[in-house]
Amino acid sequence: MFKDRKDAGQKLRDKLLNFKGVSNTVVVGLPRGGVPVAFEIANDLSLPLDIVVPRKIGAPFNKEYAIGAIAEDGKAYFDREAIEHLGVSTKYLESEMEKQRAESKRRLRVYRGERPPVDFKDKTILLVDDGIATGSTVKAAIESLKVHHPKEIIVAVPVGPQDTISELKESINQVICLATPHPFNAVGCFYSFFDQTDDDTVIEMMKHKPLTPSQ
Missing domain, CATH: 3.30.1310 (Ybab; Chain: A;)
Incomplete structure (x- = not known):
């Protein structure tokens, strides 16, 4: 279904083009595997990138x-x-x-190093992971983000089971999911290449500075 996380991010980006360069919008990735997906979206849509780290x-x-x-x-x-x-x-x-x-x-x-966190207050947050299974980490991330009083939270993922996606839709503004295959075994089953994202990759991507729309 997806070659790798970069491919998944590019395909997910195509569903988020209306956010390109929109002020007060931030892409938030879930480390570690969600960050490469979020990076593609943030880079191509000229948006800042940040993380939350539920365990x-x-x-x-x-x-x-x-x-x-x-x-x-x-x-x-x-x-x-x-x-x-x-x-x-x-x-x-x-x-x-x-x-x-x-x-x-x-x-x-x-992962953040010396970089200060993005202020989420009154922001539209695109919360991105490489896929959802039970949804536990995404749900914890949502609760953590709500404390900062964002304008809205939109979950964007390449793949997830229909029941989990339906459950998420009850608690946030919007869920964008490219595929809800059945039966659903594990997220990695829907990628040709699904290696473990290492810390160095996340650290490097967190140095991301969004391009301006003119670039």
Whole structure:
């Protein structure tokens, strides 16, 4: 469906052309995999690029299975149904929240470096990832962004399951998703090349300065 994250970003950009060069609009990528997608959009649409860094909270016996997520400011999302079904203890959740929040803050410092964060107040935010599965990290990111009182939040992703996309539409202004295949296994299944994005790539892309429309 997509060659790689650059290809996905370019295809997603084509659905966002009405935001090209629009003031008070910022592209926000989710590290690490969402940043290359967001970078293509920000660069081609002459928009600033920033990040939020929610961290997945995995189940006790399967860290890849998300039961929630938490952002650097402590805003979190939990899948209460999954937590109850798996019998996850409060002690485990508190421990993982503390650990993942600390890691989120560390990564934010590393990725931003000396660069100050963008002021999200009254901005239109294009929140971008390389795909959505359970939606936990995106939901935590949304809660974190809402604290800053943006004008609107628009989630833009190449691919995701229909039920998750429908659920997101209930809580934010708009969701743009290029494909909602069924059955949906994992985001990487819809890319020909889906390597792990490393820290150095994110750091380099965060040095991005938007082009002016005339450029």
